Amino acid sequence: MGYQIRVNKTLERLRPSGIRRFFDIACEMDDVISLSIGEPDFSTPWHIREKGISSLEDGxxxxxxxxxxxxxxxxxxxxxxxxxxxxxxxxxxxxxxxxxxxxxxxxxxxxxxxxxxxxxxxxxxxxxxxxxxxxxxxxxxxxxxxxxxxxxxxxxxxxxxxxxxxxxxxxxxxxxxxxxxxxxxxxxxxxxxxxxxxxxxxxxxxxxxxxxxxxxxxxxxxxxxxxxxxxxxxxxxxxxxxxxxxxxxxxxxxxxxxxxxxxxxxxxxxxxxxxxxxxxxxxxxQNDVEEMRAEYDIRRRYIVDRLCSMGLPCFEPEGAFYVFPSIAVTGMTSEEFCQRLLKEKSVAVVPGTAFGDSGEGFVRISYCYSLKHITEALDRIERFVEENKAV
Amino acid sequence: MEKLLKLLDNNARLTNAQLAVMLGCTENEVSDRIAQWERDGVIRGYKAIIDWERTDRAYVTALIELRVTPKPDLGFEGIAERVMRFEEVESVYLMSGGYDLAVIVSGRTFKDIAMFVAKRLSTLDSVLSTATHFVLRRYKDRGVIFLGEEKDERGVL
Incomplete structure (x- = not known):
């Protein structure tokens, strides 16, 4: 009783991941559509899963x-x-x-x-x-x-x-x-x-x-x-x-x-x-990788085009599965943009500041989602930006 | 350009402008290609995938197994052509296995379909026998899931 746990001071000072913290808020809301997840929406290709399964069957x-x-x-x-x-x-x-x-x-x-x-x-x-x-x-x-x-x-x-x-x-x-x-x-x-x-x-x-x-x-x-x-x-x-x-x-x-x-x-x-x-x-x-990459590429082109035309200028990403648009046009901080986008339009994206102070003024949008899902989320983001363009 | 076909296969309502952006080509290239496919019969048509259960329309479908006698010159084509002319018939396939033609038939009620099979299909000369299987529930159709929403179970990171 009354035992004081002494945790490593360096550890205690570390901040929890900014991605997770933000996602926790989103989890408590209904009807949120997310473009925040950093993992493929594809399941592991079946022939790969099968080898895992058969290794278990073989003991x-x-x-x-x-x-x-x-x-x-x-x-x-x-x-x-x-x-x-x-x-x-x-x-x-x-x-x-x-x-x-x-x-x-x-x-x-x-x-x-x-x-x-x-x-x-x-x-x-x-x-x-x-x-x-x-x-x-x-x-x-x-x-x-x-x-x-x-x-x-x-x-x-x-x-x-x-x-x-x-x-x-x-x-x-x-x-x-x-x-x-x-x-x-x-x-x-x-x-x-x-x-x-x-x-x-x-x-x-x-x-x-x-x-x-x-x-x-x-x-x-x-x-x-x-x-x-x-x-x-x-x-x-x-x-x-x-x-x-x-x-x-x-x-x-x-x-x-x-x-x-x-x-x-x-x-x-x-x-x-x-x-x-x-x-x-x-x-x-290798073929699975090619197929998934081709699909990501289609989404990437679409999302960059939409973001740019709604006034969120966006470096055309050449790798991974994220886009990182500037939100300067809204005059908001990354945190404010993401919080309000979540509250007002129920769309979750990750503030750029989760990836270092230099991410201020940007948000991370993942395209590990179906085109249909991406389109719906982008429509909402577009309305949000339209309503919040700084004069 | 196989990518373009795949995109259309998935969602035929994407505009040429959207398709051009996704594929990194021009709108003209997209529309030329599609026009070519339409001329060549590669693209046979465009339809919506509708869950009639969610509408007021009474809609029943059945799969009919047909065993038929092929005609000397025409083989199965003659009878297939005859069958596909009925407007109740949605699809006709030549099958391997225990029967010859699979016919998907739709109607307003089970009885409509039963009567159609009894009066129109089974009376055709070459038809030896029919077996009617009614569709009770549609879980997935042409790649689209009808049973609720697919849930995203991914966590975060």
Whole structure:
């Protein structure tokens, strides 16, 4: 009785995710239509689910090796070579993780010492900064801008580097902006990095989802970068496998043998059923990815066109499945816009500020919804903007 | 351009302007393509998918299995053509398996359909036998779910 729980002070200071907080409000209302969810509306393709089911039927319910099933690591190695032109040794350089998120946490904790600075391009996914703080590091945001197509520029990178900079988080294709880095942009970034000993954590969870001419290029594939990059990806977004919780990390052996220790003590191994399903995804899932991407592309074009014509100018996203329009025309803050849109028109979108202070003046809209659903939500947003255009 | 067909298959009411935006082409390209498909018979028509249960219209459908004797020269086509001319008939398919033609028939009442089968279908020369299966409930039709709303069970993140 009266026992005072003493929680880790750093943890206590962390703010809960801005996405979740906002969604909690929406959950209490009726008839809300949402464009806020960051996961595919497709179910996992049936042939992939079937492999998970049959592994259960066969009684494959044990732990796997800490690093993941050898067969899965081999298929990841093949896939990564085919898709990104990168060669990793499945014995020592690939780790199967519990979602891409675990890989991010492991990467940060394995590299960062107290006081180290971690560069985080923003707006970006919500986890990098809290995980850095928990590791004792200092998050250093680098603002990316709509006028630069939300790319990281070499100038901004150079300006953020100090002697204490240890890691660059590289979140492209980007959630929430849809910004991507093409080869020519990567080369300039690499030019800056090579003058330093900064290590790169490249979060490529949306790597399969880029639109337009050229496919995604991994920063690890730029000359000289593989030895100083940990490539993080997974099955959630491209293969519509969020609930299976499966990701992977590829990196140089010297780092991975350290990372594996953390993984083995904290998690043992990733879920076995999911690993069997994932082998099928790696080996026979490419058509599914193509089909889903084609569908996302249709929605993306439609949504960008509608937003722009209703007066919410919008950078045309080149990757992931979000658009990130500016709401400047309403004169509202992101928070105010989202709260009022929810109350007055029952549409949920996520305030840009959930992804860093630089997201102010923007909202994130997901297109992981059917065209019919998107159309209804956009009609409501259009009426809202019409009523609230600042003079 | 197969994407265009798929979009129309899903929702034929999208405007050419909307389709052009979605596919990243011009409105003219969309309308030319559609016109071509209409001429070539690739696109046979446009209809709404209606849940008549939610209206006042009395509407019953049945699937009739027809076993028929194929004609020497025409095979099944002759009888199929004869059957499809009835306005009660919505669809006619040549089937593999235990019977030859599947005929979807609609009417106002069960009795209407029963009488149609008894008086019009089963009396045709080539028809050997019929079996009538009434549709009791429509859960999904042409890819559209009729049973309530599909619920989005996704969480957040």
């Amino acid at each position: 494959k319910t044990w732990y796997t090796p800490n690093s993941g099933l050898m067969k899965l690591r081999e298929s990841i190695a093949e896939y990564t070579q085919r898709d990104k032109g990168l060669v990793y040794d499945p014995h020592s350089e690939i780790l199967v993780t519990v979602g891409g998120s675990e890989a991010i946490d492991l990467g940060i904790r394995s590299l960062v010492q107290p006081g180290d600075e971690v560069l985080i391009p923003e707006p970006s996914f919500v986890c990098y900064s809290p995980l850095t703080e928990m590791a004792g590091g200092i998050p250093v945001p680098i603002v990316t801008k709509a006028e630069d197509s939300f790319r990281l520029t070499p100038e901004a990178l150079r300006a953020a580097i100090t002697p204490r900079t240890r890691v660059l988080i590289f979140p492209f294709p980007n959630n929430p902006t849809g910004g991507i880095m093409r080869r020519e942009h990567l080369e300039k970034i690499v030019g800056v990095l090579k003058e330093t000993d900064i290590f790169v954590l490249s979060d490529e969870i949306y790597g399969e989802l880029t639109y337009g001419e050229s496919a995604h290029v991994s920063i690890a594939s730029i000359d000289g970068m593989q030895e100083r990059t940990m490539l993080i990806s997974g099955f959630s977004k491209a293969f519509a496998m969020t609930g299976w919780r499966l990701g992977y990390a590829c990196g140089p052996k010297a780092l991975m043998e350290q990372v594996i220790k953390l993984h083995q003590y904290a998690l043992m191994c990733a879920p076995t059923t999911a690993q069997y399903a994932a082998i099928e995804a790696m080996e026979h899932g």
